[in-house]
Amino acid sequence: EKSKSSFFSKFNKAIAGKSKVDDDVLDNLEEVLVTSDVGVETTLKVIERIEARVARDKYLGTQELNQILREEIAALLSETNSGDATDFSINSVHKPYVIMVVGVNGVGKTTTIGKLAYQFKKQGYSVVLGAADTFRAAAIDQLQIWADRVGVPIVKQYMGSDPASVAFDTLQSAVNQNADVVIIDTAGRLHNKVNLMNELTKIKRVMQKVVPDAPQEVLLVLDGSTGQNAFEQAKHFTAATEVNALAVTKLDGTAKGGVVIGISDQFQIPVKYIGVGEGIEQLQVFNKFEFVDSFFK
Amino acid sequence: MFSNLSDKLDKALHVLKGHGSITEVNVAETLKEVRRALLDADVNFKIAKEFTTTVKEKALGQNVLTTLQPGQLMVKIVKDELTALMGGDAEGINLSGNPSVILMSGLQGSGKTTFSGKLANYLKNKKTKKPLLVACDVYRPAAIDQLHVVGGQIGVEVFSDRDNKNPVAIAQAGIAHAKANGYNVVIIDTAGRLAVDEVMMNEISNIHKAIQPQETLFVVDAMTGQDAVNTAKAFNDVLNFDGVILTKLDGDTRGGAALSIKSVVNKPIKFIGTGEKMEAIDVFYPSRMADRILGMGDVVSLVERA
Ligand SMILES: Nc1nc2c(ncn2[C@@H]2O[C@H](COP(=O)(O)OP(=O)(O)OP(=O)(O)O)[C@@H](O)[C@H]2O)c(=O)[nH]1
Ligand SMILES: Nc1nc2c(ncn2[C@@H]2O[C@H](COP(=O)(O)OP(=O)(O)OP(=O)(O)O)[C@@H](O)[C@H]2O)c(=O)[nH]1
Ligand SMILES: [Mg+2]
Ligand SMILES: [Mg+2]
Numbered sequence: 001e002k003s004k005s006s007f008f009s010k011f012n013k014a015i016a017g018k019s020k021v022d023d024d025v026l027d028n029l030e031e032v033l034v035t036s037d038v039g040v041e042t043t044l045k046v047i048e049r050i051e052a053r054v055a056r057d058k059y060l061g062t063q064e065l066n067q068i069l070r071e072e073i074a075a076l077l078s079e080t081n082s083g084d085a086t087d088f089s090i091n092s093v094h095k096p097y098v099i100m101v102v103g104v105n106g107v108g109k110t111t112t113i114g115k116l117a118y119q120f121k122k123q124g125y126s127v128v129l130g131a132a133d134t135f136r137a138a139a140i141d142q143l144q145i146w147a148d149r150v151g152v153p154i155v156k157q158y159m160g161s162d163p164a165s166v167a168f169d170t171l172q173s174a175v176n177q178n179a180d181v182v183i184i185d186t187a188g189r190l191h192n193k194v195n196l197m198n199e200l201t202k203i204k205r206v207m208q209k210v211v212p213d214a215p216q217e218v219l220l221v222l223d224g225s226t227g228q229n230a231f232e233q234a235k236h237f238t239a240a241t242e243v244n245a246l247a248v249t250k251l252d253g254t255a256k257g258g259v260v261i262g263i264s265d266q267f268q269i270p271v272k273y274i275g276v277g278e279g280i281e282q283l284q285v286f287n288k289f290e291f292v293d294s295f296f297k
Numbered sequence: 298m299f300s301n302l303s304d305k306l307d308k309a310l311h312v313l314k315g316h317g318s319i320t321e322v323n324v325a326e327t328l329k330e331v332r333r334a335l336l337d338a339d340v341n342f343k344i345a346k347e348f349t350t351t352v353k354e355k356a357l358g359q360n361v362l363t364t365l366q367p368g369q370l371m372v373k374i375v376k377d378e379l380t381a382l383m384g385g386d387a388e389g390i391n392l393s394g395n396p397s398v399i400l401m402s403g404l405q406g407s408g409k410t411t412f413s414g415k416l417a418n419y420l421k422n423k424k425t426k427k428p429l430l431v432a433c434d435v436y437r438p439a440a441i442d443q444l445h446v447v448g449g450q451i452g453v454e455v456f457s458d459r460d461n462k463n464p465v466a467i468a469q470a471g472i473a474h475a476k477a478n479g480y481n482v483v484i485i486d487t488a489g490r491l492a493v494d495e496v497m498m499n500e501i502s503n504i505h506k507a508i509q510p511q512e513t514l515f516v517v518d519a520m521t522g523q524d525a526v527n528t529a530k531a532f533n534d535v536l537n538f539d540g541v542i543l544t545k546l547d548g549d550t551r552g553g554a555a556l557s558i559k560s561v562v563n564k565p566i567k568f569i570g571t572g573e574k575m576e577a578i579d580v581f582y583p584s585r586m587a588d589r590i591l592g593m594g595d596v597v598s599l600v601e602r603a
Pocket of ligand 3: 109110111133139186187188
């Protein structure tokens with residue numbers, strides 16, 4: 001993964017020829033973290049922690065810095081249990097297990113749903129998709145193509161139909177079929193649009209008429225190349241729908257995905273999945289050790 | 298969130314009051330605040346650094362107007378500099394060809410297909426053109442359907458060939474169709490692609506060479522973070538594009554990517570997208586963008602009135 005090895009090479013360049021952590025090294029570290037979209041606040045936090053350890057341990061070589069950084073970043077991720085899951089399994093106490101997928105426009109919601117359905121089906125679960133994006137041009141056709149690719153049923157109405165009604169139908173159909181997993185696609189929406197955010201709350205409420213504790217999972221999809229606005233997205237989608245899982249997409253690009261660290265630090269939401277391409281198999285369960293390792297290997 | 302930049306700058310510059318001019322020492326803290334504001338707005342790290350150096354040079358020795366808070370003067374210097382950097386010759390769209398061919402490019406999900414529709418609608422209604430949309434995304438599920446729905450919404454014809462998997466051939470056939478049927482603008486929608494995807498970058502380079510568009514546009518999501526510079530540079534290296542389209546500015550992103558991209562490729566930002574509807578297109582105003590990046594439109598207009 002090119003994106004991450006370049007983080008490492010940058011970082012190595014930063015500390016090359018130095019045996020001790022000094023202001024220069026810390027400045028360079030700041031650059032590496034900020035240019036990875038970690039965010040100024042979290043970057044300063046990491047740097048402060050390292051400064052504190054330099055002060056405490058008196059001597060800190062740049063070799064150890066590598067190790068400490070890895071620990072500090074893993075610690076930020078651990079606070080939210082990010083990467084605790086190891087495979088695409090679901091909590092089978094819930095049947096159906098309902099996943100509602102939300103996020104701003106174009107981040108990769110529909111694609112992630114297709115990939116997820118594929119993984120769940122591979123695990124032997126029966127999956128139903130709900131086409132509750134009734135707004136975006138050809139959004140329903142797009143999800144239909146994914147449903148066909150994976151070979152799972154889809155519940156849909158028409159462009160312009162009430163999304164809550166589609167979600168309701170989907171859950172009812174899933175209950176009738178005794179399905180294991182339901183994944184509801186929703187239209188992309190910017191989090192500062194109050195009406196559209198209220199619509200999400202409504203979809204959620206209507207689903208609960210069929211399955212009282214649905215949705216078990218509200219998955220917020222974030223584009224890995226998004227900058228600091230991802231924090232606002234996490235905040236507002238959580239307020240509207242109680243987001244309890246994150247997926248970060250497009251990490252096959254040059255964006256460093258450092259936003260994951262910042263968000264894990266500031267919100268108690270675990271990162272569950274990462275998207276690494278447009279193909280059906282290009283979704284991975286987020287593994288914080290691999291993620292951190294790939295930064296510093 | 299950052300509407301208090303000016304307060305912070307005032308505080309940082311409080312030593313300045315009564316001194317009458319900005320000096321190296323009292324400006325340092327201020328520049329740190331400016332830099333932080335820029336980074337929080339997703340301006341690229343290196344560009345933010347260069348920018349604060351420029352601002353410092355401009356600020357040193359300036360007389361502080363007695364009617365203003367020193368922080369506000371700094372803000373004004375910063376804002377003017379930002380505006381100047383993002384501005385420059387915004388020439389609009391080159392429509393000199395017959396037909397004029399416009400090629401869209403950009404990352405996945407940036408807003409190319411939506412903007413293709415918006416531009417067609419704009420040229421049809423505002424410039425009395427007869428545009429044709431051409432569907433060259435042969436990869437994304439339902440991409441062709443999406444463009445047809447968009448075309449239907451604005452009453453613009455869409456050229457597509459579902460049996461053809463070669464975007465170069467489709468683009469050429471689309472242009473031929475336009476010539477034969479009296480369309481004077483052709484807008485080519487392409488698949489989203491990553492700058493590091495060599496095969497896909499070669500593909501768009503081949504489309505570009507084959508059709509020689511009058512206008513090549515790079516469409517970028519205004520929420521993009523630090524990576525904006527890498528992507529813009531990579532696309533520009535391959536396409537030498539003519540202008541940038543900044544989408545999704547109806548959100549609350551500060552949009553520092555605008556400054557980063559302009560700095561790294563020095564191409565004009567021609568239009569912005571401000572919504573999902575076909576009418577949500579606007580020309581780019583550098584001064585508004587500067588306010589937005591600084592998160593402080595009100596304060597700046599206050600300074601301007603003073
Ligand atoms: N390279 C790459 N592209 C991706 C990834 N995930 C999604 N995409 C692409 O991103 C674009 C947008 O994906 P969609 O799934 O349509 O996004 P969405 O969030 O459903 O979009 P809206 O419904 O319009 O809000 C498509 O071109 C996808 O193929 C990923 O992990 N890597
Ligand atoms: N709010 C808002 N949404 C926008 C804007 N422009 C595009 N979108 C939305 O962003 C999402 C992606 O837009 P598309 O036009 O499909 O993007 P694309 O670049 O063609 O995507 P790919 O073909 O998959 O690479 C859709 O949900 C659009 O409705 C905008 O200016 N504001
Ligand atoms: Mg979608
Ligand atoms: Mg498209």
